[in-house]
Amino acid sequence: MDQHLSMAIDASLFNTGLVTIFRWSATPSNENPWPVLFASGNTRELLGFQAKEFLSGKIRYSDLIHPDDLHRVADEVMLAVQAGTSHFQHQDYRIFRKNGECRWVMDFTMIQRDKSGQAESFIGYLIDVTERKQSETQLLESEQRYRELFQGSRVVEFLLDPIAGVIVDVNKAACEYYGYSAHELKGMPITQINILSEQEIRIAMQEAERDKRSHFIFKHRLASGEIRDVEVHTGPLLHQGRELLYSIVHDITDRLEAERKLVKLSSALDQSGSIVMLTDANHHIEYVNQRFTRVTGFSLEEVVGQHVDYLSAGRTSSEVRQHLSNTLKQGQNWHGELLCRRKNGELYWSSMSISPVVDRQGQVSSVVAVAEDLTEQRETDRKIQQLAFFDPTTGLGNRPFLLESLDEFFAGQAGAESAEQDTVALIFIDLDDFKRINDSMGHEVGDRLIKTVAHRLKVIVSDDDVLVRVGGDEFAILKTVTTSSAFEHWLDQLVYQFSRTVKLGPHTVNVFASMGIAMLPHDAEDTSTALRNAELAMYRSKRRQGSGYHFFSEEMNHQAVQRLQQEVQLSRALNQQEFELHYQPKIRLADGVMVGVEALIRWNDPVRGMIPPNDFIPLAEETGLIMPLSQWIMTEACQQVVRWQKAGLPPLTMAINLSARQFQDPLFIENIANILRKTGVNPACIELEITESMLMENMDDVLPMLHQLKGLGVSLAIDDFGTGYSSLAYLKQMPIDVLKVDRAFVKDIGAGKKDRAITCAIILLAQQLELKVVAEGIETQEQAEFLTSSGCNLGQGFLYSRPLQVAALEKALRNTQLTSA
Known part of the structure; x- marks a missing residue:
């Protein structure tokens, strides 16, 4: 576990208690044999100096050791390093406080080594044993004095008979910690509080004796059954003529848990895809993760202790810096982008989220920064910008x-x-x-x-x-x-x-x-x-x-606004169901009997009244509103056929006009099939009309769709035949049933020989192809007689009837026959 990390994350774990912790570098610096890298917050209680005085090098730890003990302490360090051990315990030595007072300390030291085995640093756990030293002296003179000191100690202490494995004596702090009375603890087998077996404890103590070690990590069971991690420092003691073990117990459960969490956190941070940096309250760097070193090129050692400005490109405005500082002082998070510097001098933009860490007193104790290198994103944005504008x-x-x-x-x-x-x-x-x-x-x-x-x-x-x-x-x-x-x-x-x-x-x-x-x-x-x-x-x-x-010109603008208004009105009419169908009868010319109708849409505007299709269908085609409008016409016409059948009226063929836009809809055939199915109409009663010009615009695409429509059981008619440029080769391929002669030819039958010739040719062509013929726009008896004599089957026009509303048509149906007026 990185000690820098432990300091930055929660140094408060080591700021209180009876154990003072130091971390010394194994490399001397400026005649300082053991430069201090870390000191817990309670150094002042032990030595009277603050931790920062050691960290700054102002106070050298070696200067505080009693001159008579210094050489022995140095020799113990050197021997432990040379022996390759991971830890050792000094003999108790004296150390001077800031006020000149001399104190005795027990020092258990761990050695941190690099991969090659060289010592990097020492971590020392110091306990003030001045009182114990004094008590040892006084115990020789007074057992009562010993009891007072032993019982008055705030540290958990007890005496153990190593042979019998039972507790001989305990102090008040031990009773409070374990939850037993002194009477219960005295004579209690040590295995009752130590979860190891007697044999495991004996082996552990033998190993300690062999390694000349007096420091143990055990798990002790309290009276409540709770298991706690403890650190036990023990040594032999002659007490009342008996060789006993004197043990000091320190609860390290919280510390070990914190260390475990820190190990996990350190591993997670090093594997993070984001840059993570920790600083102290004055913005001096204490930790960076591996992602930071990969992005910037700086190593951990190169930046630890440096102010964050060391990484800045020097282009952050004073306003931004002031706002960032004020935000953190208020205990709030800051988010933004800063221009930073890599080790090679290259500049890069970084997206940062900076958060203060507040201590129990509400003061900012450290700062955590999480950042993302925006280099690739900025390059991607540049390319996207290029693509976006060209x-x-x-x-x-x-x-x-x-x-x-x-x-x-x-x-x-x-x-x-x-x-x-x-x-x-x-x-x-x-x-x-x-x-x-x-x-x-x-x-x-x-x-x-x-x-x-x-x-x-x-x-x-x-x-x-x-x-x-x-x-x-x-x-x-x-x-x-x-x-x-x-x-x-x-x-x-x-x-x-x-x-x-x-x-x-x-x-x-x-x-x-x-x-x-x-x-x-x-x-x-x-x-x-x-x-x-x-x-x-x-x-x-x-x-x-x-x-x-x-x-x-402004006239165009006026027309555009007017057209937009018409489009809005048309859309509103569709939503408010202002459209209705009128039906123009189709007459069998031979006997004048109504055999079918053509559905024609009308717009019944509440203000303008009835509006003919020529005034709104072109706009519906342009705007796309023709699609929902055509869907409504098809549904309403099919439903009307079913209603007439249920009313017992004579059967009729319903002709429905299709729009060119419908053939561009990939769901067109499916929609027609769904309407036929949902309305329950007999498809044989439905005749779909397609204009000749519509067919010729895209015959290769339309022809397969006509066959699909034919497969649904409906009949197909070509409307306005003769006005376009139909190819007879296509005509024979199309699955049509009816040709409708355009009103332009019917109108001049009485006066123009060419119109009569064209009409006769269309009728003859239909007869040869076994198709029905419907003449549109019949307005005079003369026209009707000519068409009948020429072999035309059906006709429609004002001679017989204008388009009728449903009620008027049903009345005509009950008469069963329409004759010329």
Whole structure:
């Protein structure tokens, strides 16, 4: 166990009691044969000097030994060292107190050696035996005097008959300690208090006699049954003509327990991944663990006794140092980061938690510091910072870099006069049709395109400009504007970069870009507003074909706010169930019988009234609200079919429109299946409508999903057929059941030969593919007759009925037939 550690942890364990403890170095220093390394707090009681007077070297222990005894004591030390023993006991010797008084001490000394066996230090346990010495002299003259001294001693003492193994006499302190009366102890076998057997005790005493040792560590049993660790110092004594053993007993239970804990603590601290340092109240280092030596390069011996400033880099401000000191003096913990120094002079940051250790009087007796070397963390933070502000694909700055640049710009403009403010342009750039190129040619080609664009943009920006890749296919430039003409010329160069083709391996592609410009600080007074306004202008630019730019205006801001309000209202309507379904009948043209309906959503706004789908469906598509809305439409329509069936109304096919966004949902098929199962609707009654343009946008992905839907038992219809660019090769692969002729062709049947020809061709195509045909938008009898004569099966339109609410439709159902008005 490291004695430095024991001093720092709880020196108070050795500050009281009758045993005074010294630790001397085995290496002389400055004519001091035994420099004191440690002295317990009770040295003043024994010698009149304070421990620190020995530790500082002000008082040499050898100077206190009586001159007549000094050479004998030195010889005993030398002989013990040469003999290689681990401990020995001096003959009692005299020592002078500070006031000149001479006292007798019994000194039991332990020798600490290094791995090579060389003595490093001595630990001496001193007991003032002056009274015993005096009593021995007086006992020769007076037995009564002996009894008074023996009984008056505060130390546990007893006389033992070594042959009989029984206690002959005890003092009052022994009775109090063991819990027996003097009468009970006298004549008691020693084995009754010593838990060793008589034979084990005899062997221990024989070993002690052989080794000329009079010091023992035993376990003694008290009258209460409690077992205590004791240190027994014993020696022969002639008493009343009998050879007895005189024994002094000192309870060391608490000390041994403390030592065991200190050994565990020392081992744990040395194995700790954190730096641990202990200092005294004046911040002189008393202990450091192995982690400290590995991190700093200093050894334990190099730093013990040094002030903590020895390890400082000298850059800690006086304010921080004062705050740290005041915090510890108040008995509170301090946490922070300090710049420290390694042995090689290298500086490093350390995260420290420093705690004061307070004694029983409430005074700070020592300080414990636990620290972490932040070198690796700081390097990692630096790399993360690098990654955080730069795009790895292009090497350009990224969005956080742009945000920081904008923040710096606006911070520099704060408080400046209008005439002194700089003007910069924030140009937000979005590549058009990048997703198609990336998906069709692969991500590797997509990355090459992004790198090419980045290179072309680098060519036209100056060192004072900020060019970043915001993310994906978006770039941004923060450019200082000097004059309007120069800026316009630069914009022409910017547009030109996107008028050139890009060669990507075997492919040559045209890359167009939409650009929005916000002039700062005119168009925005903060970073978020600047980005939003430039992006709004970019979206306005997207309405045009080809590369181009658009400047932000307040009108755009007004429109954006209005759109946001509509989005909030739409979300609120969904939560408050303001939507309802209307149903437009599908009529069998041959006899006018209603055979199905198409579910059409309406928004019944409490303020604006009934809102048609064209006024909110596009916004729902853009914002993603179409997903929960489509889910609600599907569920409500299926439930309505079940309700009609339970009411005994004629069976109908329910047509439900699907959204393009639904096909992008990986759980789309699963959601449809769950709705069919939970509502209990017959899938044969459900017809799902997909627009022709929706199919053609991504046929390779949509086609497998159509087969999955078909597997659920529903029928499938292509809506608005003829308005897109369907491939007949795809048409024959699709598991569809119905073609719906778009109202654009039906409207001009009476006046346009081409419309009649196209309509007839669609009907004929459906017949050849064995598909049903539904004509939309029938408004006149002439249209109905032409479609019927051309072989069209079904129709819907205002000629028969507008979309109806549930009650009106049920009334029509009970009439079983709808005819032209």
